[in-house]
Amino acid sequence: MEVVRPWLDNYPEEIPHHIEYDNIPIQTYLKNTAQEFPQKIAIHFQGKELTFSEVYEESLKLGNYLVQLGLTKGDRVAIMLPNCPQGVIAYYGVLFAGGIVVQTNPLYTERELEYHLQDSGSKLIITLDILFPRVSKVKALTMLEHIIVxxxxxxxxxxxxxxxxxxxxxxxxIVVKIEHEGANHLLREIINTSVAREIEVEIDPAEDLALLQYTGGTTGFPKGVMLTHRNLVANTLMCSKWMYKCKKGEEVVLAILPFFHVYGMTTVMNLSIMMAAKMILLPKFDAGDTLKTIHKLKPTLFPGAPTMYIGLLNHPDLKKYNLSSIDSCISGSAALPIEVQEQFEKITGGKLVEGYGLSEASPVTHANLLWGHRVNGSIGMPWPDTDAVVLSLETGEPVEIGEIGEIAIKGPQIMKGYWNKPEETEATLRDGWLLTGDLGYMDENGYFYVVDRKKDMIIAGGFNIYPREVEEVLFEHEKVQEAVVAGIPDPYRGETVKAYVVLKEGQQCTEEELDKHCRKHLASYKVPRVYEFKTELPKTIVGKVLRRVLVEEEKEKLSKIN
Known part of the structure; x- marks a missing residue:
């Protein structure tokens, strides 16, 4: 497929068109940084600090213990932890031992956890004491042999x-008491008694898996995305080249994005380890705690999701805190409203730009320039060595500049495929191109725009309506904090547009007021016909709104009526 790359003409001279990738496993960056900056602080957690040397040694201790338990190259190990030092040590410890990390959401129910462990075939899990009862209940239904707590x-x-x-x-x-015996193991005992010896495991970075990253399950059952060491090395290096003003050994990264999500794993954890940046770990996002942390510890980088920036901007005590240390933020996981971007930059004095990616791409493929020309409403340009095209939904061939189609991506960060799902792999990967399922277009300068998910597009009365366009208009209303738009069944139009709206604290607003606002900025067929005011929207852990949950609720309401 012939690829036109107008974006390369718009790269600043500091960003290379091509990168020479290190032919190493991703965990080698921890070893290298520990040797170069042994006494530099790697992790700050609730006042506790660990140096790069300590993180490296404790990861090796865990890795050696895993080998003693019988872990061999390619065995899967589930890590079910929030952002805490143990999560970093577990991740690199598993990789040093030659295992494949299976990142596992601590919020999973027993049913979700059972599916996750069964599908991945995980032999071992590393988890928190308060999650131990949940893991114990599903252990017999899985291949789990050991639980490290x-x-x-x-x-x-x-x-x-x-x-x-x-x-x-x-x-x-609850208080959970676990003894270090049998199939149950205590991490603190492992760290106290194991040795920090280097482990010899032959790794082919281009072929061997480092990670099974399960998709969010926003559609159907989650699929295990197979990411190699090369995939992760490539995307982390791309990230470092894009953020070319960041200085090795000097940055402080606010680590709120969960490491069990691939976005947080790459742009926070792996990037920080590669760049010798200090990570300030926060186990969950709380707007008040986050404001205090920024004010006190002065992070320079804050990768996040739109809901996080929205939460901070709408906190009643925002003006009490100094956020000026923040220099750079790349927002991902959902569309970044322009108004949020502009307000956040005004308050911090730093740069907040929208990026784009997906689990199948390790995850980042596009971003706006942090220092240079950017286009509001765009997801930016493809990263170095990343090709992107827009394909016709009818013919599958590239469309003209400005035409809407499905975005497809090719590059060294693209997954090997889906775990044990050859048919899904074949449907998603075509000749090395990843079909994203996102509809969008490219302008003449190589900037890409996502108009919506292919499956989220609303067809009402024969018209194609893209929810994101309507949501952007709703976000512009001064009383609206969050908004999501979905297509709901309609006997006349097939589907009709419904808006779910969360108002800013203390604000009141009517459907008529929003309707009037939308009609000023949208063609009549795009204007929502139904509004529902909510106190919160259903979201994934990284803040992506679960549109399908709202649609399912609508279908359930209709079934009861009928």
Whole structure:
């Protein structure tokens, strides 16, 4: 397929068109950084700090223990942890041992966890004490042989480590006591008794898997995305080249994006390890805690999701905090409203730009320039060594500039395929091109625009309506904090447009007011016919709105009526 690359003409001279990729496993970056910056702080967690040397040694200790348990190259190990030092140590420890990491959401129910462990064939899981009962209940239904357990207090400073168990009991209502014996293992015992010896495992970076990253399951059952060491090395290096003003050994990264999501894993954890940046770990996003952390610890980089920036901007105490340390933010996982971008930049003085990616691409493929010309409403340009085309939905051939079609991507960060799903792999990968399922177009300068998911497009009365366009208009209303648009069944139009709206705190608004606003900016057939005001929208852990949940609720309401 012939590819036209107008975006290369718009790269600043600091960003290379091509990168020479290190032919190494992704975990080698931790070894290299620990040797170059042994005493530099790698992790800050609730006041506790670990150096790169300590993170490397503890990862090796875990890796050696896993080998003693019988872990061999290619065995899958599930990591079910929030952002905490143990999560970083577990990730690199598994890789040093030659295992394949299976990132697992700590919020999974027993049913979701069972599917995840069964499908991946994980032999071992590393998890929190409060999640141990959930894991124990599904163990017999999976291939799990061992459970390694850690407690948040294991990596808290004094006296927080003494106080935390009481907080945990109050918050979760349980105290879990686990002995280091049999199939159950305690991470603190492993770190105290194991040796930090280098492990010899032959890794072919281009072929061997580092990660099974399960898709969010926003459509059907989650699929295991097979990402090689080369995929992860390539995307992390691309990220470092795109953020060319960032200085090795000097940056401080706010690590709120969960590491069990590929976006947080690459743009926060792997990038920080490669660049010797200090990570400030926060286990979950809380707007108040985040504002205090930025004010006190002064991070320079803040990769995030739109809902995080929205949450900070709408916090009642925002003006009490100094956010000026923030220099660079790449927003992903959902569309970034222009108004949010402009407000956040005004408050911080830094740059916030929209990027684009998906699990199948490790995950980033496009971004706007942090320092240079950017186009509002665009996902930006393809990263170095990344090709992108827009394909006709009818013919599958490239369309003309400005025409809408399905975005397809090719590059060294593209997955090997879906785990044990050859048919789905064949349907998604065509001659090395990843079919994203996203509809969009490219302008004459090589900037790409996503108009919507192929399956989210609303067809009402024969017209194609892209929810994102309607959502952008709703976001412009001064009283609207969040909005999502979906197609709901309609006996006359086939589908009709419904808007779900969360208002800013203390605001009141009517359907008539929003309708009037939308009619000023949209063709009449795109204007929502139905509005529903909500206090919150259903979201994934990284803030992506689950549109399908809202659609399913509508279908359920209709079935009860009928």
């Amino acid at each position: 850690t407690e948040i207090k294991d990596y808290l400073p004094f006296p927080k480590n003494l106080i935390y168990p009481f907080i945990q009991k109050k918050q979760y209502g």
